[in-house]
Amino acid sequence: MNDVVLRAEQLAKTFNEGLQAVDVLKKVDFSIKRGEFVAIVGSSGSGKSTLLHLLGGLETPSSGQVTLLGHVLSQANDVKRGQLRNQYLGFVYQFHHLLPEFTALENVCMPLLLRDTSVKEAEHAATALLVRVGLGHRLAHKPAELSGGERQRVALARALVTKPALVLADEPTGNLDQQTAEEIQQLLQELKQELGMSLVIVTHDLQLAQAADRVLTMKSGVLIQEEPC
Numbered sequence: 026m027n028d029v030v031l032r033a034e035q036l037a038k039t040f041n042e043g044l045q046a047v048d049v050l051k052k053v054d055f056s057i058k059r060g061e062f063v064a065i066v067g068s069s070g071s072g073k074s075t076l077l078h079l080l081g082g083l084e085t086p087s088s089g090q091v092t093l094l095g096h097v098l099s100q101a102n103d104v105k106r107g108q109l110r111n112q113y114l115g116f117v118y119q120f121h122h123l124l125p126e127f128t129a130l131e132n133v134c135m136p137l138l139l140r141d142t143s144v145k146e147a148e149h150a151a152t153a154l155l156v157r158v159g160l161g162h163r164l165a166h167k168p169a170e171l172s173g174g175e176r177q178r179v180a181l182a183r184a185l186v187t188k189p190a191l192v193l194a195d196e197p198t199g200n201l202d203q204q205t206a207e208e209i210q211q212l213l214q215e216l217k218q219e220l221g222m223s224l225v226i227v228t229h230d231l232q233l234a235q236a237a238d239r240v241l242t243m244k245s246g247v248l249i250q251e252e253p254c
């Protein structure tokens with residue numbers, strides 16, 4: 026059991042739209058092992074992002090639970106959830122969500138400073154990771170002074186600087202041209218290997234999904250595991 030990083034049990038989410046209740050997730054069960062790369066695919070509106078938000082503690086389930094390294098994330102209060110997210114999770118989005126008024130280095134330092142790492146140590150770790158993603162010459166640049174691919178590299182570095190056990194990525198290549206998307210995919214896979222983390226990616230990019238150890242398909246709120254051929 027020790028090799029399970031995250032477990033979702035009977036996870037359900039219902040949104041109430043006026044008088045109408047919409048069951049977006051219907052009793053989803055699955056788990057992610059240490060070091061595993063899982064891709065979640067499925068048509069638009071099938072519930073993929075909602076699932077990812079629940080796995081990352083960004084939303085609470087209507088029923089069921091999410092356990093992250095032995096902690097019941099879905100029942101934790103806001104403070105505890107914030108701590109668990111900072112300690113164990115990294116997030117990558119389609120749009121980088123970097124803070125515009127801060128430099129690349131400052132953006133990547135941020136998650137470490139939130140956990141009381143000294144400024145010197147944070148800068149050391151953030152610089153090393155920015156060099157690793159090929160941005161050693163862009164440390165003092167602000168997001169507006171970087172290309173789309175460079176911004177996504179900074180966002181990757183920010184997600185990974187705390188060495189999270191699990192990275193949750195929502196369309197990480199969705200906003201990039203094909204060549205840049207392939208570079209980001211390559212980098213993500215290399216870093217996953219180097220840091221020994223697990224990775225869950227929601228994507229429409231079939232090339233990215235094919236690189237996963239396991240592909241799960243969302244269909245109308247139900248998660249279907251594809252049998253290997």
Ligand SMILES: Nc1ncnc2c1ncn2[C@@H]1O[C@H](COP(=O)(O)OP(=O)(O)OP(=O)(O)O)[C@@H](O)[C@H]1O
Nearest residue numbers: 040041042049067068069070071072073074075076
């Ligand atoms: N906060 C909300 N309130 C009401 N309905 C919501 C909310 N968030 C999502 N939904 C609905 O839940 C369904 C699933 O949305 P979700 O974003 O999870 O789908 P998705 O599979 O990620 O889609 P896409 O691939 O287009 O991003 C949609 O019908 C959406 O309208």
